[in-house]
Structures are given as structure tokens and as C-alpha cells.
Amino acid sequence: MSAKALLFATSLLAAAVASGPAALAQAERDAKISFFMFAGSGSDVVPKEVIADYLKKNPKVGIDIVETTNAIIYPKMVTARRTTPDQPLVHCGFFNADTINRGDADDMWETLNKANIPNMANTLPSYARPEARGVPYQAMGIGLLYNTRVMKEPPTSWSVLWSPDSRGKIVTFDNDLRLVGLVSKLNGADEKNPDIGFKLLSENAKNFRALVDSNDALKNLVISGDAPIAPWFSSVSDVWIKEGSPVGFAVPKEGAIAFPIYMAIAKGVTPAQRAVCEDLLNELLTPDRAGRYALVTSSIPLVTNATLSKEQVENPILNPAIAKNAVQIDFAYIATVAADWRDRWAREIKLKMR
Structure with a gap:
């Protein structure tokens, strides 16, 4: 093989390596999404922290934050789903028990890939959603x-x-x-x-x-x-x-x-957008993030290994036992x-x- 041919072959091999899993993973994090979170009562604190940290590590990603209520945003999401099904108004975020169930009837949610969101394994099974159309987070x-x-x-x-x-x-x-x-x-x-x-x-x-x-x-x-x-x-x-x-x-x-709240990914996302949503949901499900979200919102974590403060352990209003023993x-x-x-x-x- 000539030197020129060898150089060409080497270049092809390098390109193949560069287009392997690592490069693909980086490419998947080149997307723009909108993330919905509840407005007020501290509900924005932890999600904004997670998003800020994520954007530092993934500068090609764009994340628009949508802050309002399920009652306001959900009907708009349904309208967008009917008119432009491949362009969700909201790509992922938080949804309460009423909205997440309405979304089943309206065919709004992607089935979550547990392999890409491994922290889903640490949520209370009694709150699991049918076909993993969302993941329980707080209650x-x-x-x-x-x-x-x-x-x-x-x-x-x-x-x-x-x-x-x-x-x-x-x-x-x-x-x-x-x-x-x-x-x-x-x-x-x-x-x-x-x-x-x-x-x-x-x-x-x-x-x-x-x-x-x-x-x-x-x-x-x-x-x-x-x-x-x-x-x-x-x-x-x-x-x-x-x-x-x-x-x-x-x-x-x-x-x-x-009365639980869930995190879900909307149908119509691209593979790249889905990858970003999966990253964010997985990070929010980590013990520290889940415990802190519960603390600042006075909620009860449905993440079984959530890191709890002394107050959360001792205050019966915040203790996870409420969720475990609930009707x-x-x-x-x-x-x-x-x-x-x-x-x-x-x-x-x-x-x-x-």
C-alpha cells in the first residue's frame, strides 16, 4: 500500500472512530428544548439549578424554561399536538396527577427508556405509571x-x-x-x-x-x-x-x-431532544436533587434514596411515610x-x- 493510500485509510479509520458512540452522544446533546416547571412556591429552584449546570457542560444545547401551571399550559400542549405533532410546545417537565392522566387519553407522553434514565429504578413502585409514560417524582x-x-x-x-x-x-x-x-x-x-x-x-x-x-x-x-x-x-x-x-x-x-407529581417527555420530540430530556430527568432523580426539591417545596419525595434533611425526617408533614401509607x-x-x-x-x- 502506498503512503498516500495508507494515509487515506488512516483518515477513514479516524473518522469512523469519531463517529462512534462518544461522538454520537455529543451530537445528541446538540438540541433545543422547552422545559416546563411549576411557577412559585420554590418549584423552580432545583430545576433551574439542574438546567444551569447542564448548560455549562453542554454549550450546544438550548433550553427554554416555561413557568406557569398545568391548567394553563396543558390545553396549549394538546392544541400543539393536534396541529403540529412533530413540534411539541413543551418537550418535557412536571405534570400533576390530573394532567398526567388526561395526557394518557390525549396520547401526549413518550414511554420512558429506563436504560437512559437509570435513576427511575429508585422510585416508589406503587406510583409507577402504565408503560412508563412518566416517572413519579414528588407528592x-x-x-x-x-x-x-x-x-x-x-x-x-x-x-x-x-x-x-x-x-x-x-x-x-x-x-x-x-x-x-x-x-x-x-x-x-x-x-x-x-x-x-x-x-x-x-x-x-x-x-x-x-x-x-x-x-x-x-x-x-x-x-x-x-x-x-x-x-x-x-x-x-x-x-x-x-x-x-x-x-x-x-x-x-x-x-x-x-397527590403525586410526575416528570414526563412529550410525544413528538426528536432523538436529540429526547436525549436532553432524559439527561435532565435522570439528574433530577438523583438523591441530592430529589431531596432538595422536596425540602424547598415542602413536598414528599417519591425517590426512595432521596437525601433528607433532619427537618424532613422529623417533620411528619414532610416525611416520606405519608406517601408510603397514603390512600x-x-x-x-x-x-x-x-x-x-x-x-x-x-x-x-x-x-x-x-
């Missing part, structure tokens, strides 16, 4: 918020919702369909047989002082003592307690309702019957409050 427990000045002892059971002793004492969000599922499950039925839940809440509709549509409205009624009990989120309750509000949070003996509501099924349930809520509960 809030819905328990009973109560006014500590009005109530000498904390409520101990969910039965306070349908007890005759609770007339005019309870405030909750309008159309809180989770309660129908919960009451049904605790009285021998389930979400697919909700009649007992509607019956008990209807017969005791006067227990509800008000049905509200904002956090502030609920908070004001509980703090004033006008409605000293509310089914409410552990994370928000922890914030209000730390603010010095005269409230406590009780986990009923039957368990809190689990699991079938949000996926409720999403399919929500319109009918809202009609029943209006007729059988709301009208009978008067």
Missing part, C-alpha cells in the same frame, strides 16, 4: 387542615367530612371530586362505584360552610374559624404553619390522599367521568348546602 399528601384555636384536638379521621357533628365546619374547593372517590373507598366501594360517596356527602352537605376557588379564600375561612376544617395539601399547610398561621395539619388514621385515588378513572361527577356534585351536594 403532596392531602390531609385535614384545621384551626388550632377553635379545635382543641386535631381531627383524626376522614369521617369528619360526613359526621353530623361537622355542620358548617368544613371548607373545600368546588368540584373536589377526589373527596367523592375517597369517601366511596372508605365506605366499602371505590371510584367506579361512587354512589355511597355521593350519598354520604349529599346527606351531610350542610357540613360545608363554603366551596371556594382559591387558596386564599380557603386559608381565610380556616384562619378566621368560620370553617375550621379543610381537606388540604401537606406542602401548602407546612408553608402556612411556618408563617405562624393558627393552623395544624392532621394525617387521618386512614391515611392521607396521595391511592384512581385519578385516571375519575378523569374519564369528571363531567358526570361535576353534574352530580352540583345537584346532590352543592344545592343541598343551603
Whole structure:
């Protein structure tokens, strides 16, 4: 072989090596994505830290941060999926239990590749999604918020919702369909047989002082003592307690309702965009990141090896035991019957409050 031919062959070999797995991996990290995170309450802190660190290591990557609520962004994502299915409005990010299940019906989520997100192995199996269409990350427990000045002892059971002793004492969000599922499950039925839940809440509709549509409205009624009990989120309750509000949070003996949040990748991403999303999800699932996210948002990690602070271990509102022992509501099924349930809520509960 001539020197010229040898040089040419050597060049081809070098090119082949350069186009191998290492080069491919680098090429996959040359993409632009949009990442959705919840706005406020510290929900942006850890994701922004992860994104900043990632961009330093991957300067060719572009990441647009979208901060709002699932209620605002999700309908826009569905519209984009229908009109430009290969151009997702959001490529990956955080989605609550209601939204992630609606996304199943709307065919919104990619099945996650566990080999590319190895930290998925360290999440609670009881919260796993069908066909890995998303990965569990954090949870809030819905328990009973109560006014500590009005109530000498904390409520101990969910039965306070349908007890005759609770007339005019309870405030909750309008159309809180989770309660129908919960009451049904605790009285021998389930979400697919909700009649007992509607019956008990209807017969005791006067227990509800008000049905509200904002956090502030609920908070004001509980703090004033006008409605000293509310089914409410552990994370928000922890914030209000730390603010010095005269409230406590009780986990009923039957368990809190689990309200998880997930991370997911939207359908329509390119292989390069998917690789970036997988990297970000895997990093957020590391013990330190998962534990810190839980701490700054007063959430409960669904990552089993999350690094916990002393406060998280000792504070019953933040302890992972809430998630492990929680009542699991079938949000996926409720999403399919929500319109009918809202009609029943209006007729059988709301009208009978008067």
C-alpha cells in the first residue's frame, strides 16, 4: 500500500472512530428544548439549578424554561399536538396527577427508556405509571387542615367530612371530586362505584360552610374559624404553619390522599431532544436533587434514596411515610367521568348546602 493510500485509510479509520458512540452522544446533546416547571412556591429552584449546570457542560444545547401551571399550559400542549405533532410546545417537565392522566387519553407522553434514565429504578413502585409514560417524582399528601384555636384536638379521621357533628365546619374547593372517590373507598366501594360517596356527602352537605376557588379564600375561612376544617395539601399547610398561621395539619388514621407529581417527555420530540430530556430527568432523580426539591417545596419525595434533611425526617408533614401509607385515588378513572361527577356534585351536594 502506498503512503498516500495508507494515509487515506488512516483518515477513514479516524473518522469512523469519531463517529462512534462518544461522538454520537455529543451530537445528541446538540438540541433545543422547552422545559416546563411549576411557577412559585420554590418549584423552580432545583430545576433551574439542574438546567444551569447542564448548560455549562453542554454549550450546544438550548433550553427554554416555561413557568406557569398545568391548567394553563396543558390545553396549549394538546392544541400543539393536534396541529403540529412533530413540534411539541413543551418537550418535557412536571405534570400533576390530573394532567398526567388526561395526557394518557390525549396520547401526549413518550414511554420512558429506563436504560437512559437509570435513576427511575429508585422510585416508589406503587406510583409507577402504565408503560412508563412518566416517572413519579414528588407528592403532596392531602390531609385535614384545621384551626388550632377553635379545635382543641386535631381531627383524626376522614369521617369528619360526613359526621353530623361537622355542620358548617368544613371548607373545600368546588368540584373536589377526589373527596367523592375517597369517601366511596372508605365506605366499602371505590371510584367506579361512587354512589355511597355521593350519598354520604349529599346527606351531610350542610357540613360545608363554603366551596371556594382559591387558596386564599380557603386559608381565610380556616384562619378566621368560620370553617375550621379543610381537606388540604401537606406542602401548602407546612408553608402556612411556618408563617405562624393558627393552623395544624392532621394525617387521618386512614391515611392521607396521595397527590403525586410526575416528570414526563412529550410525544413528538426528536432523538436529540429526547436525549436532553432524559439527561435532565435522570439528574433530577438523583438523591441530592430529589431531596432538595422536596425540602424547598415542602413536598414528599417519591425517590426512595432521596437525601433528607433532619427537618424532613422529623417533620411528619414532610416525611416520606405519608406517601408510603397514603390512600391511592384512581385519578385516571375519575378523569374519564369528571363531567358526570361535576353534574352530580352540583345537584346532590352543592344545592343541598343551603
